[in-house]
Amino acid sequence: MTDVPFQEPTGEGSGRDAGGLGAPSGSDAGAERRFVRTAFVRRKERFEAWARGVFLAMAAAMIVPLVAIVGHLTYEAWPSLGLEFVLDIPRQGMTEGGIWPAFVGTLYLVGLSLAVAAPIGVLAAVYLNEYARDNWFNRVIQLAVINLAGVPSIVHALFGLGAFVYAARFGYSILSASLTLAIMTLPVIIASTREALAAVPRSFREACWNVGATRWQTIRSIVLPNSISGILTGVILQVSRAAGETAPIMFTGAVFYKAIARGDLFAYRLDEQCMALSMHLYTVTTQVPNVRESVPYATAVVLLASVLLVNATAIGLRLWLRNRKRW
Amino acid sequence: MNPTAPHAITTKGLNLWYGTFQALVDVNVALPHGLITAMIGPSGCGKTTLLRCFNRVNERYGGVTTTGEIRVLGRNIYDPDVSLIELRKAVGMVFQRPNPLPISVYENVVFGLRIHHPRRELSRARLDEAVERALTEVGLWGDLKDRLDARATSLQLEQQQKLCIARLLPLKPEVILLDEPCSALDVEGTRAIEELMCELKGRYTLIIVTHNMAQARRISDECVFMLLGQIIEHRRTEALFLQPADSRTADYVEGRYG
Numbered sequence A: 001m002t003d004v005p006f007q008e009p010t011g012e013g014s015g016r017d018a019g020g021l022g023a024p025s026g027s028d029a030g031a032e033r034r035f036v037r038t039a040f041v042r043r044k045e046r047f048e049a050w051a052r053g054v055f056l057a058m059a060a061a062m063i064v065p066l067v068a069i070v071g072h073l074t075y076e077a078w079p080s081l082g083l084e085f086v087l088d089i090p091r092q093g094m095t096e097g098g099i100w101p102a103f104v105g106t107l108y109l110v111g112l113s114l115a116v117a118a119p120i121g122v123l124a125a126v127y128l129n130e131y132a133r134d135n136w137f138n139r140v141i142q143l144a145v146i147n148l149a150g151v152p153s154i155v156h157a158l159f160g161l162g163a164f165v166y167a168a169r170f171g172y173s174i175l176s177a178s179l180t181l182a183i184m185t186l187p188v189i190i191a192s193t194r195e196a197l198a199a200v201p202r203s204f205r206e207a208c209w210n211v212g213a214t215r216w217q218t219i220r221s222i223v224l225p226n227s228i229s230g231i232l233t234g235v236i237l238q239v240s241r242a243a244g245e246t247a248p249i250m251f252t253g254a255v256f257y258k259a260i261a262r263g264d265l266f267a268y269r270l271d272e273q274c275m276a277l278s279m280h281l282y283t284v285t286t287q288v289p290n291v292r293e294s295v296p297y298a299t300a301v302v303l304l305a306s307v308l309l310v311n312a313t314a315i316g317l318r319l320w321l322r323n324r325k326r327w
Numbered sequence B: 001m002n003p004t005a006p007h008a009i010t011t012k013g014l015n016l017w018y019g020t021f022q023a024l025v026d027v028n029v030a031l032p033h034g035l036i037t038a039m040i041g042p043s044g045c046g047k048t049t050l051l052r053c054f055n056r057v058n059e060r061y062g063g064v065t066t067t068g069e070i071r072v073l074g075r076n077i078y079d080p081d082v083s084l085i086e087l088r089k090a091v092g093m094v095f096q097r098p099n100p101l102p103i104s105v106y107e108n109v110v111f112g113l114r115i116h117h118p119r120r121e122l123s124r125a126r127l128d129e130a131v132e133r134a135l136t137e138v139g140l141w142g143d144l145k146d147r148l149d150a151r152a153t154s155l156q157l158e159q160q161q162k163l164c165i166a167r168l169l170p171l172k173p174e175v176i177l178l179d180e181p182c183s184a185l186d187v188e189g190t191r192a193i194e195e196l197m198c199e200l201k202g203r204y205t206l207i208i209v210t211h212n213m214a215q216a217r218r219i220s221d222e223c224v225f226m227l228l229g230q231i232i233e234h235r236r237t238e239a240l241f242l243q244p245a246d247s248r249t250a251d252y253v254e255g256r257y258g
Ligand SMILES: Nc1ncnc2c1ncn2[C@@H]1O[C@H](COP(=O)(O)OP(=O)(O)OP(=O)(O)O)[C@@H](O)[C@H]1O
Pocket: B018, B021, B023, B041, B042, B043, B044, B045, B046, B047, B048, B049, B050, B061
């Protein structure tokens, strides 16, 4: 121990002699020994360094699976990869060729499901966060949202089959599949939107109410502009979820094979069935014999790349919107 | 007072930048030991920034560059072998809004002890005694001795602020920095904190930032007037208020701008 050791709290100091300085005022020789590390401080600093190291290692470990996955997939997929693979249709009984019908199908499914889920989810979240009082009705809604988020996707699939395919008579179609995906992503969109809304400080709202703004005016002029980055990110991150799910669309509207023209973006009607990337990956891997080896991997790479691209856009958008808000 | 170290804190050519914005410009100041020094000046002139330099807590905020020298009790706190842990133990800070931790009154007071001492050194008796002493010193013992288990955040604001001061005391700080400690309090609370500061004076060096001219006049021994990151004037309080040397000081203390 190089420092002045801790003194037992006795006597000195409790007597309040106003004149005397309780604190030792060091001479220059003493001053040089001030604030130096004691053995205990050194021990704490060692622990601190160790703790930081562990946390850093855990955070850095996240890179390993990503690099491994992307690296492995790309390596295996290499012989097939190329723009041609995306634009071409499957050939030779799906053992050769490209994935265009599946790619377009996924675009349709994800686009349509988000077009349905995003407005409903965001508006519902606005209601829950900005208008809802704490009564039984609203608590039921919140309970419903939480539980809906916990339902496994295969159960959503079965529900979609019963509700959209049969009861609503949409048949096996893009419409049924998209609506099923929408229901699946809704609760998550609601949760992330609520979080973004709750991050806007309450004092901003109070300022608005006290100049006589209605709730809607407050929301439109202050709350939404300041939470839009968080809301959009939450919505866009659901793209990857919707794009990756297989079970819900398999039950409601996705097929193994559908012949459409190469490179045709408007190939599907909404009441038709479609192919999809996730489903196609399953098919070529497990259902079709003698597929060229790189085809499943290339399919996975396209799926992954599209999702990463969308996520990167979300991050960019978020940064851009963030920079414009200052508080 | 020890003649070789009459000043608790001295700075030499202290400059500080937030990014590219210079918040402190060539600050040279020597603050007396064991007395109350008030720092006054218009909003944004760098009072809080200067205060935060004294225990190097500015470094926790990103993008801060500092040059120059700061000596606390004769020791240059930018020396490489200075431990920030020990420095901050000796130089405590009280904030504008009382910030008791959301734990019991008792645990708030012993928080510092628990952090700075190995568990085996902290007997129950020693903790109890530290709590009683610290709370007595800030004048809370009588009110709170039966409510030591109460959540600190449920106290009145004035009590919370006193508790925040009490939280520093078991560590035997040398310097207590107070950043507008009364601005969230009413008249009574303000008076109580001021009385407490006068009680603590002598045993601790107190440095208070305030926007309240009357308060600076009432409690401080010396007064520092700052403007745009610079120290304009630093004298004994009566002198600064009665015969300010600089016309800008005169204008400010007379309330012509603020
Ligand atoms: N973390 C920060 N990042 C960037 N600039 C900052 C930061 N903190 C303070 N500043 C700027 O530095 C200047 C001095 O700020 P400081 O908080 O020290 O002023 P102050 O005198 O305490 O003001 P007030 O009386 O309002 O508390 C201000 O112009 C402020 O905008």
